[in-house]
Amino acid sequence: MELLNKKPAGLVDMKMHYCPGCGHGIVHRLVAESMDELGIRERTVGVAPVGCSVFADSYFNCDMIQGPHGRGPAIATGIKRSKPECIVFSYQGDGDLASIGMGETIHSAARSENITIIFINNAIYGMTGGQMAPTTLVGQKASTCPAGRDTKVNGFPIKVCELLTPLEGAIYLERTSIHNAQHVIKTKKAIKKAFQNQIDGKGFSMVEVLSTCPTNWGMTPLDGAKFVAEKMMPLYPLGVFRSPEKEGGAN
């Protein structure tokens, strides 16, 4: 019998704690496969966030550090500048990256730190029980905006890729999704490219992945995938926002 698919070496063989239909597990696998294929696993250091993926430090089979809420890019900066031979990535949710850690995100991009950021946008705070995130859609219900996000009270959602696009240091910005197989494959490509940029010493790369949180959205996994395609994608268009191949970056 031929083995067609196996667990990537970049993942520790253990059960993950994520809810059924959650996007974190899928993206974990894509990051691990990318490390395997690029042959960088043994020189990669990952930064796990505070959020549902706090245990990423257990799941990835490479050196890992678990950081305070939002500070991933600063920690990654400290590691990369101390050991430039390492490949460093920071894995973060939207509360972590776009709210408490917005300063670190913008400034690591502005400095063009040669790091890779994997940004999971599930439009809600998962770990703390479904509070509003900076990426929560207008009208979307969350435990701290039970009647739905009202712009007069809660302001507008933040589009992180668009926000970072004017920064010259942001070498590679792409937004993808994992709501179906085709997009999972595209996301894998983007993640691999974000690592390749770092290997080539190009500078700051971030992949924003539209992801799912069926638990806190109060949906079935299937409806969750539909929510991404129908509600999130119109607000957060997929595509490459900046890339090292493009003159001036932005597209």
Place this chain on the structure above:
Amino acid sequence: MGEKILMKGNEAMAEGAVRAGCRFFSGYPITPQNEVPEYMSWRLPEVGGAFIQAESEVAAINMIYGAAATGIRSMTSSSSPGISLKQEGISYCAGADLPFFFANVVRGGPGLGNIAASQGDYHQSVRGGGHGDYRTIVLAPNSVDEMGNFPMKCFELAEKYRMPAMILADGILGQMMEPVEFKFETVDPKSRKEKGWELGVASGRGKRIVKSYDLRENELEKINFIRMKKYQEIEAREVLYETRNCQDADLVIVAYGTSSRIASAAMKMARDKGLKVGLFRPITLWPFPSRELAKMAEKVKNFLVVEMSMGQFVQDVRLAINGQAVVDLYARPAGIPASEEVFAEIEKVYKKIKKAGPVKKAAATPRPRSVQAPVKKSKPAAKKTATKSKTPKARPVKRSTPNVKRVKAAKKKGGRK
């Protein structure tokens, strides 16, 4: 080594850190410590290290968290409000058992306060400062020479015990110029060995994790117990202090950092007038020289604490002395005392001591002690000795028999409390 260089305190501290093998610095500007990042910005690249001006103190300390996790000697510095912002990160480093060195060049507070020298961050420094049960090693220099030599000490202690170690200075120490002689061999980081926990290129070995959490309740407690043992070991082994003229003293001034210099000048004035005054200067504020003070209180019945804060430091002195002697306080919470002022205070307290003579006599007779100590006479202190405590054995603390007699006598006399 051997060469004396005229330097500013802040620059001496930066140079001392570089010579001690520091190869990573991240910080955010704040007066009165700006010379440190300024110095590091050109000095570190010169030796192949990295300097980053971070976007905030919060980012700076988290860069340190990352850098320290790779095993590199790393440093950050700031002043009061900046240190407050760094406390979360310091707590994470303490929780992850990571060594690094940081300096607080204290200014006046609370809030924005002012940029004058102060000792107002005493409690924040010696009680951990951030959230959770943890400690940081705290060294308090009182000269530019010590500003230059203590970074090495901090790195050594930080790595020995895998925890943050800090220098608590102030604007005067940071800004003044004095000769410094670096009294240690310059460290070449390349010659330093792998520690077995640092993150980096794995090649063949298993993965390593640096984290400060353990969500399993009992497991976290176990780790905290281990850390507590480590802290007790430090308290037994790493205390540093200095004594001057304490041998025959009726009154001992207790002061650290800049206050200790002022107190020293006041002590000289007093000695010139024939008053028997000595000086006790803690060098490590945590671990605090409690045993040494308690031992001194067997002989000396009157202490005067001089501090540039509202009676924070005096609390540790009183805890140490535990009712064995009178501890008076001269506090300047938003100002720098002149030596004449301190001398005037010494005269005042001295008069009080003389007036309360019989109490002193009574106290001199054997009486129950609240802190049990060996009966033998305490060694006379040398004129100026930077004393390292000789790994004293932990002494049982007996609190059942306080100095009731003496307290009563003092009440009768009035004046003493």
